[in-house]
Amino acid sequence: MMRLRGCGWGVVLVTAAGLLLLVALGLALALILTQNIRHDIILTLFLVPDLEIKGQAVEDQLLSTSAPDLLNVGDGASHTLPTMSANRSQVDITAAPQPARIPPAETRCGGVLTDSEGSFSSPNHPGSYPSNMLCAWVIRVPPPSIVQIHISSLGVEGPSPCLFDWIEVQDQTEQGSVFTRFCGNVAPPTVNTNSSTVWVTFHSDGSISGTGFTAQYRAILPGHKSCSREEFMCDSGRCLLPVSVCDGHPNCHDQTDEANCSHKHKECGGQKTGQYGYLSSPNHPRPYPHQQLCIWYLFVEEGHVITLSFRNFSLETQDVCEFDYVEVHDSVSTGAGRVLGRFCGTTFPPDLTSSGPHMTVVFVADEGVADSGFNATYQAVSVLDRTCGPGQFACTTGECLQQQWLCDGWNDCPDGADEQGCGNSTYPPFTSSCEIIEVEMCQGLSYNLTSFPNIWLSIADQREAATLLRQYQVLMELACFEPLRKLVCGMFLPQCSPQGGVLQPCRSICSSAEQQCSQALDLFSFSWPFNCHLLPDSQDPMECSLP
Missing domain, CATH: 4.10.400.10 (Low-density Lipoprotein Receptor)
Structure with a gap:
């Protein structure tokens, strides 16, 4: 079985208790439906900016430890809200609200930013951020001003499409919400939003951590959009990094980023296919010209990787490599894989090795200071001769x-x-055991043997699964509870196959539940929270389960 990190069969689960409470509060949720089988389950939520609770703006309650009991929705009417009873088996109008779990003080993050300018960063930055974090910032500036965001430092587990750790900016436009997600170790271009209220979330999974990020924001007038000195601005106000200008792919609607590009590729860049080669900045060792974009595409024979070594290196020095820099991609082109590093100044970069038979090297120079540049050699190394690090x-x-x-x-x-x-092998294979289903909610399925530990959702035993499933029992009164029960049980208590493996629920189980439950959720403008397309499209009981 092939594990696809970040896009496995697993789906994001939303606890029903939380779902009902959020629906009752009238909150708008934006779900990032992603699940990395090795890591934790992800839920991102954004709050409606104009919602008020007891006369206070809802963002004042973002870090509250209890749910409010009164809701003002702007029409002057007050609405009493149900809260969850202690055993979460029913909706109790009189029970006290349950405290929300918040992280320890040293790892708290997020909040509401209302100054005309300011900054925010990941926990512990520039140190490593904690695992399993979900931070949400609401940035609000007085209309008609809009929000501009500049992420000046980025060290977040990647690569694109950012399925593990990420920063995400939600901007509200006339056409609806626009989500932009960032990860990796290259700071993105300036973000000119179109709204006076913007939501920013930071998520980390349970695995690799980086140095995180730091960002600055400020209020600007809609007609005063701008980009950093080294960036290119499209007619719409979108900012592009130099590497995205004159790259042969229009990124602006009017394609102005691909105009007047002849000088940018003069005497530099190109494709190299030999087993050994050399590349350097234009005019090296003399100062390189201004406004340069050089891209080298390195290819070697299959069964080999590429090692890149710098022999000379002197570019404009900056704390953050924004103006002149060399950027190395572990892929056939920019944006197609992880970035091995971005380098500037006079410190020699380390030797860099690709994971496959291709590598892309980018050199960018702005219109300012120029230095002597760099030269480097690359060499194909047989994978049989390549040595990996300890462990x-x-x-x-x-x-x-x-x-x-x-x-x-x-x-x-x-x-x-x-x-x-x-x-x-001295490394024991993964082992699990088939056991009789003991969780009451999931008894009476088409199977009575389940497999634990649950390798899909990282649940150790049935006791832990039962604790999590109790939150779904509040939906027992819904007409669609039975198909939803089959789907949820099929994931929390997966069927143990006759061959000793673990069977995923068939896609039809998820689709049936979606069809029957979506109408009820639509009443609250709440979308179906499961990604059914990640489940196997089969009815074969040897390939998937039909609880």
Whole structure:
């Protein structure tokens, strides 16, 4: 079985207790339906900016530890809200609200920013941010001003499409909400929004942590949109990094980013296919010209990786490499994979090695200070000769994996090399056991044997699963509870197959529940919170379960 990090069969689960409470409060939720099988489940929520609770703006309650009992929705009418009873088995009009779980003080983040300018950052920045964080900032400036955001430092687990850790900006336009997500270690261009209220969220999973980010915001008038000195501004006010200008792909609606590009590619860049080669900035060792964009595409034979070594290096020095820099991508083009690094100043970059037979090197120079530039050599290295770091395992493709991923039941190497010969391996294979379903809510399914630990949702045993499933019992009065029960039980207590494996719920189970439950959720403008397309499209009981 091949594990696809960040896009496995698992789906995002929304606790029904939280769902009902949020619906009752009239909050608008924006769900990021992502699940990384190795990591935790993700829920991002944004609050309606004009909602008021007891006469106070709702953002004042963002870090509140209890739910309000009275809601003002702007029409002058007051509405009493139900709260969840202690056992969460029914809606209790009189029970006291349950306290919300908030992180320890040292890791708290998020909040409401109402000054005309300010800054915010990930917890512990510039140190490593904690795992399993979800931070939300609401930035509000007085209309008609709009919000401009500049992320000046970024070190967030990537690469694109940012399925593990990310920063996300939600901007409200006339056409609806626009979400822009960032990750990696290259600071994105300036974000000119179109609204006086903007939501920013930061999410981290349970795995790799980076240095996080720091960002600045300010209020600007709609006609005064701007970009940083090295950036290019489209007619719509969108800012582009230099690497996105004259790259052969129009990024502006009017395609102005691809106009007047002949000088940008003069005597630099291009495709290199030899097993060994050389590349340098224009005019090296003399100062490089201003306003340069050079892109080298390196390709070597299959079964090899590329090692890039810098022999000379002197670019304009900056704390953050924004003006002149070299950027190295572990992919066939920019934006297609992880960034190995962005470098500037006079400190030599380390030797860089790709994970496959291709690498892309970008050199950017602005119109300001110019230095002597750089030269570098690259060399193809056979994957058989490549050595990985301590605690790592080398696939036959050259990719280095964590040692603990060996013989864990997942094919992490493209050819499955990490799961071959596991019978004699000192790394024990993943083991699970079939056991009779004991959780009352999930008894009476088409199967009575489940597999634990639950490798899909990282649930240790049935006791933990039962605790989580109690939150769904508040939906028992809904007409669609039965199909929803089958779907949820199929994920929390997966069927143990006759061959000893674990069966995922079939897509039809999810689709049936969606069809029957969506109408009820639509009454509250709440979208279906499960991504059914990530489940197997089959009716074969050997491939998936039909609870």
